[in-house]
Amino acid sequence: xxxxxxxxxxxxxxxxxxxxxxxxxxxxxxxxxxxxxxxxxxxxxxxxxxxxxxxxxxxxxxxxxxxxxxxxxxxxxxxxxxxxxxxxxxxxxxxxxxxxxxxxxxxxxxxxxxxxxxxxxxxxxxxxxxxxxxxxxxxxxxxxxxxxxxxxxxxxxxxxxxxxxxxxxxxxxxxxxxxxxxxxxxxxxxxxxxxxxxxxxxxxxxxxxxxxxxxxxxxxxxxxxxxxxxxxxxxxxxxxxxxxxxxxxxxxxxxxxxxxxxxxxxxxxxxxxxxxxxxxxxxxxxxxxxxxxxxxxxxxxxxxxxxxxxxxxxxxxxxxxxxxxxxxxxxxxxxxxxxxxxxxx
Numbered sequence: 001x002x003x004x005x006x007x008x009x010x011x012x013x014x015x016x017x018x019x020x021x022x023x024x025x026x027x028x029x030x031x032x033x034x035x036x037x038x039x040x041x042x043x044x045x046x047x048x049x050x051x052x053x054x055x056x057x058x059x060x061x062x063x064x065x066x067x068x069x070x071x072x073x074x075x076x077x078x079x080x081x082x083x084x085x086x087x088x089x090x091x092x093x094x095x096x097x098x099x100x101x102x103x104x105x106x107x108x109x110x111x112x113x114x115x116x117x118x119x120x121x122x123x124x125x126x127x128x129x130x131x132x133x134x135x136x137x138x139x140x141x142x143x144x145x146x147x148x149x150x151x152x153x154x155x156x157x158x159x160x161x162x163x164x165x166x167x168x169x170x171x172x173x174x175x176x177x178x179x180x181x182x183x184x185x186x187x188x189x190x191x192x193x194x195x196x197x198x199x200x201x202x203x204x205x206x207x208x209x210x211x212x213x214x215x216x217x218x219x220x221x222x223x224x225x226x227x228x229x230x231x232x233x234x235x236x237x238x239x240x241x242x243x244x245x246x247x248x249x250x251x252x253x254x255x256x257x258x259x260x261x262x263x264x265x266x267x268x269x270x271x272x273x274x275x276x277x278x279x280x281x282x283x284x285x286x287x288x289x290x291x292x293x294x295x296x297x298x299x300x301x302x303x304x305x306x307x308x309x310x311x312x313x314x315x316x317x318x319x320x321x322x323x324x325x326x327x328x329x330x331x332x333x334x335x336x337x338x339x340x341x342x343x344x345x
Contacts, residue, residue, distance in 0.1 A: 004036045024072045031055035092140040154292040162290040173260045174342040181225040184263040185299035191215045191319045215319040220246045223299045228334040228344035234323045240271025258283040298337035
């Protein structure tokens with residue numbers, strides 16, 4: 001048999017790694033390379049399912065006709081431009097119970113390009129536009145968003161235990177009209193520009209001016225779970241003394257009422273100044289969120305909304321002006337998030 005040239009082997013290797021190749025085409029190319037390596041027919045059959053005689057024929061066609069001779073004619077005949085209703089239902093179920101790994105991809109999450117390739121392999125349907133694939137995701141109750149970060153030291157068992165221990169106490173407070181339920185957190189804004197993905201016309205690339213300086217301001221935020229109202233305060237930094245003063249301001253709004261406050265175990269939530277102030281508080285109870293579980297605190301979602309509305313994709317020339325804009329937005333908006341089965345009406 002005529003030997004394969006180095007160019008032949010390179011073409012076959014590239015052909016095998018192309019994304020739009022179907023298994024039938026890949027096996028043909030692999031069998032030809034195996035012949036060139038001198039592997040026995042039994043090995044070729046066990047790895048590709050093709051007999052040695054079939055591989056020899058494929059090799060001859062390839063040398064005479066190039067890569068076109070290896071392409072599947074059945075794939076070309078079966079290629080369509082739309083799925084049936086039953087097929088779309090099957091895909092919707094598949095997206096929820098399987099990952100790309102089930103189809104040979106080294107990836108855990110679905111993307112339009114991967115979904116398009118899987119649809120082509122399973123149903124012979126090829127979409128030219130990602131818009132159709134986006135619609136399939138939407139029909140399947142998928143949304144387009146960034147994955148959430150998860151802390152390395154997160155202990156889910158401890159978080160579940162915390163929920164079990166505090167669920168009844170929190171739910172009783174949420175049902176009691178005489179008790180105010182607040183969640184609190186802090187965020188830091190800087191003059192450094194932060195970027196966020198946005199939908200744009202094709203081939204357009206906006207430029208956003210960025211600042212070289214990096215000034216910081218701290219924002220304390222209290223969310224009233226029952227009303228969705230926000231109280232936010234600006235400070236230069238976060239200390240026990242500052243935190244106790246901010247907490248005092250927040251509680252003045254609820255003077256004479258019972259208050260349940262949930263916040264994390266930040267060092268500035270403790271310290272001498274905070275302990276001294278808390279000793280003077282009446283009708284006031286604190287529950288600490290579990291460590292490394294910011295997603296359990298609805299105030300974290302308020303920060304995301306605030307950043308998206310005020311700071312993302314913007315040049316910050318004056319950190320205090322931006323901080324005031326953020327406070328205005330936060331203190332004049334309603335944020336309704338589910339918390340232990342309760343959502344503000």
